[in-house]
Amino acid sequence: MLFSSGTPWLIVIPGILIGLIFGAIPGLQISMAMAIFLPITLYMDFMQAMLFLTAIFTGGGFGGSIPAILMNIPGTSSALATAFDGYPMAQKGEHNVALGIALGASCFGVIIGYTILLLLISPISQIVLKVGPAEMAVVILWGITLIGSLSSGSVLKGMISGLVGLLIGTIGYSEAGVTRGTFGSPYLLDGVPVIPAMIGMFAASELFRLARKDYLVEDRAARQVSVRLVLVGFRRALANPWIVLRGSLIGVSVGAIPGVGSSVANLLSYMATRRSSPNPESFGKGNPSGVIASESANSTSEAGSMATLLALGIPGGGATAVMLAAFAMHNITGGPQFIREQTDVVYAIIIANFGQAFLLICLGLLFIPVLANVIKIPMNYLVPSVLAMSIFGSFGLTGDLSGPLTVLVFSLLGWVFKRYDYSVPAAVIGILLGGMAEDSIVYSYQISGGQWSYLLERPVAVVILVLLAVSLFGGKVAKFLTGRLGR
Amino acid sequence: MTNRHLIALNKRRVADLTLLVLLAGIASLYCFDAARASTHIYNLIMVLPLSIAIFILCTVQFVAVLRSESIEAEEAREPTGALPVIVLFSLYVLSLNWLGFDVGTAMFVGVFLWVHGERRWPWLIGYSVVFAFVLTFFFSQMLPYPMPMLLPGLANAYPF
Numbered sequence: 084m085l086f087s088s089g090t091p092w093l094i095v096i097p098g099i100l101i102g103l104i105f106g107a108i109p110g111l112q113i114s115m116a117m118a119i120f121l122p123i124t125l126y127m128d129f130m131q132a133m134l135f136l137t138a139i140f141t142g143g144g145f146g147g148s149i150p151a152i153l154m155n156i157p158g159t160s161s162a163l164a165t166a167f168d169g170y171p172m173a174q175k176g177e178h179n180v181a182l183g184i185a186l187g188a189s190c191f192g193v194i195i196g197y198t199i200l201l202l203l204i205s206p207i208s209q210i211v212l213k214v215g216p217a218e219m220a221v222v223i224l225w226g227i228t229l230i231g232s233l234s235s236g237s238v239l240k241g242m243i244s245g246l247v248g249l250l251i252g253t254i255g256y257s258e259a260g261v262t263r264g265t266f267g268s269p270y271l272l273d274g275v276p277v278i279p280a281m282i283g284m285f286a287a288s289e290l291f292r293l294a295r296k297d298y299l300v301e302d303r304a305a306r307q308v309s310v311r312l313v314l315v316g317f318r319r320a321l322a323n324p325w326i327v328l329r330g331s332l333i334g335v336s337v338g339a340i341p342g343v344g345s346s347v348a349n350l351l352s353y354m355a356t357r358r359s360s361p362n363p364e365s366f367g368k369g370n371p372s373g374v375i376a377s378e379s380a381n382s383t384s385e386a387g388s389m390a391t392l393l394a395l396g397i398p399g400g401g402a403t404a405v406m407l408a409a410f411a412m413h414n415i416t417g418g419p420q421f422i423r424e425q426t427d428v429v430y431a432i433i434i435a436n437f438g439q440a441f442l443l444i445c446l447g448l449l450f451i452p453v454l455a456n457v458i459k460i461p462m463n464y465l466v467p468s469v470l471a472m473s474i475f476g477s478f479g480l481t482g483d484l485s486g487p488l489t490v491l492v493f494s495l496l497g498w499v500f501k502r503y504d505y506s507v508p509a510a511v512i513g514i515l516l517g518g519m520a521e522d523s524i525v526y527s528y529q530i531s532g533g534q535w536s537y538l539l540e541r542p543v544a545v546v547i548l549v550l551l552a553v554s555l556f557g558g559k560v561a562k563f564l565t566g567r568l569g570r
Numbered sequence: 571m572t573n574r575h576l577i578a579l580n581k582r583r584v585a586d587l588t589l590l591v592l593l594a595g596i597a598s599l600y601c602f603d604a605a606r607a608s609t610h611i612y613n614l615i616m617v618l619p620l621s622i623a624i625f626i627l628c629t630v631q632f633v634a635v636l637r638s639e640s641i642e643a644e645e646a647r648e649p650t651g652a653l654p655v656i657v658l659f660s661l662y663v664l665s666l667n668w669l670g671f672d673v674g675t676a677m678f679v680g681v682f683l684w685v686h687g688e689r690r691w692p693w694l695i696g697y698s699v700v701f702a703f704v705l706t707f708f709f710s711q712m713l714p715y716p717m718p719m720l721l722p723g724l725a726n727a728y729p730f
Contacts, residue, residue, distance in 0.1 A: 239634070240631065242627055243624060243628060246624045246627065247597070249616070250597060250600060250617065250620045250621065253617055253620070254600075257604070257607075257612060257613045258612040258613070259607075259608045259610040260608075261608040261613055263600070263604035263613065264600045264603055264617075266603070290655075291652035291655045291656055291659070294652060294686065462686075463683060463688060464683070466682070466686075467679040468679065470659055470662075470678075471675045471678060471701070471705060472705065474663060474671075475675075475706075478709070478713075478717065479712070482713075484667060487663045487666060490663070491659065491660060491663040494659070495656065495660075498656065499589065503585065503586060503589050521615065521616040524615055524616065525612050525615055528615065
């Protein structure tokens with residue numbers, strides 16, 4: 084079916100390009116691209132439709148890293164951790180290498196993720212069925228622990244920013260059916276729009292500061308766009324297979340959890356890599372391992388969310404929800420029956436993604452040199468252009484002026500936080516996870532009736548808690564034990 | 571320690587302390603607002619502990635700032651040179667409802683370029699107008715909802 088003719092592949096190339104473009108433009112989402120092009124898939128057979136939509140998904144997964152690295156704008160929440168080290172690399176003139184690393188880690192991650200899916204689609208779907216609000220709460224708690232380790236200066240200030248972010252994330256309607264923290268604004272009824280807030284905190288506040296510079300990279304020689312250096316970065320990602328493998332495992336397992344997915348996966352992978360690094364203090368200052376960890380996890384979480392979609396018929400996020408709509412348009416229902424009866428289609432979709440990863444390498448290598456020229460634009464032109472783009476993008480996300488207003492408010496907050504040495508990444512993680520954390524805690528409370536022992540009756544939650552404890556204290560315990568044995 | 575250092579130290583302390591008071595104050599206000607809306611546990615399960623934690627941490631930091639004597643951080647602090655950009659950006663966002671995305675963006679980019687030293691008028695006007703037009707046209711074609719515009723003719727046309 085896949086290899087008997089080249090026709091199915093002809094739609095993969097435009098799909099990847101659409102994904103790259105929508106991912107690379109801040110404010111345009113992968114799910115938006117898929118929704119816009121969904122009607123076209125009516126004229127395709129089911130297999131072609133899935134190839135086209137997964138190609139957009141794959142292209143968009145990498146595309147989101149481009150503005151995160153070049154402009155400090157994580158266009159999607161899954162590219163948040165990419166900006167932590169990708170942007171400092173770009174500032175140091177290592178933009179080519181950083182983009183190459185992101186491409187390598189994304190492609191390598193997609194291949195590993197779909198290999199895991201190919202081998203373990205049934206067990207993954209069984210585990211996902213055992214995941215409830217308690218497990219989600221523990222996973223989110225794991226993500227929140229990253230806040231404590233992200234403060235480069237004062238730990239106390241880092242904690243304050245993270246907690247303020249978490250509190251902001253809870254604004255709006257609560258599970259009790261009342262609104263709080265909206266201060267009368269109808270724009271805040273559904274809470275603070277997360278991605279515009281991220282754009283404001285990260286990008287706009289940084290652009291205010293950069294307006295005084297002539298170029299993003301002051302050294303003229305370092306501003307060159309070099310395909311050779313992109314390839315160096317690509318090879319560097321492949322030279323760190325353990326980071327990619329760890330990121331991929333986290334990406335598949337967390338990506339499979341509906342509603343959490345890639346937003347948390349990239350943070351967990353980043354945190355795990357930072358903790359196991361001999362130089363954890365170099366993270367956040369342009370450590371390539373941070374980019375590898377984040378990109379391998381966010382690209383692999385696509386495979387995780389596909390596992391949930393194919394095996395259970397449950398969409399994990401916006402993009403897979405559009406795919407579910409494509410299922411419906413072709414009169415197909417995902418789930419165990421679909422896997423049993425249309426095994427050939429399921430495996431064809433998985434195998435096609437290997438081909439997409441190789442096509443992404445070719446298209447990415449063609450696309451990156453064009454986009455990397457952003458670095459050569461004088462700041463007096465770049466700053467207003469990117470600020471305006473972020474405003475258009477935020478309007479696109481919310482559909483009204485609440486998006487631009489959110490960017491404005493959070494850009495001011497981000498600028499104040501930077502000026503007074505509070506951690507902006509910690510605050511952003513708090514905003515991202517605050518709402519999710521509250522929902523899962525309330526649901527767990529409702530199910531358990533307020534009994535903490537309920538958590539111990541959930542084997543998956545216990546396993547995640549043990550993993551969390553090992554990731555937090557494992558290194559220290561091992562060091563202590565080694566010291567004792569050494570004496 | 572010179573007089574200049576002492577003044578800088580005091581200024582920094584006042585700013586740091588003001589920010590801490592603001593953060594603790596806003597967290598407390600939010601907590602009271604939430605409690606006024608409902609004291610049900612589903613409503614306060616996160617808000618109450620978070621607000622208390624922020625209040626305690628801000629208090630601890632407040633005391634630490636009062637006791638500190640170091641002024642090293644002053645060197646690394648973000649300068650206030652960004653203020654004109656912030657004012658211009660704020661005016662741009664707040665005027666979008668009246669000026670629209672088309673004219674508002676062209677004016678924002680044009681004024682920004684002029685403030686930042688661009689005096690080649692063809693470049694200044696050409697870039698700001700073309701950039702605003704391309705961006706407005708692209709987004710108005712892509713987005714399925716109407717965007718505020720001042721000029722007629724850039725109305726939304728959803729492609730599919």
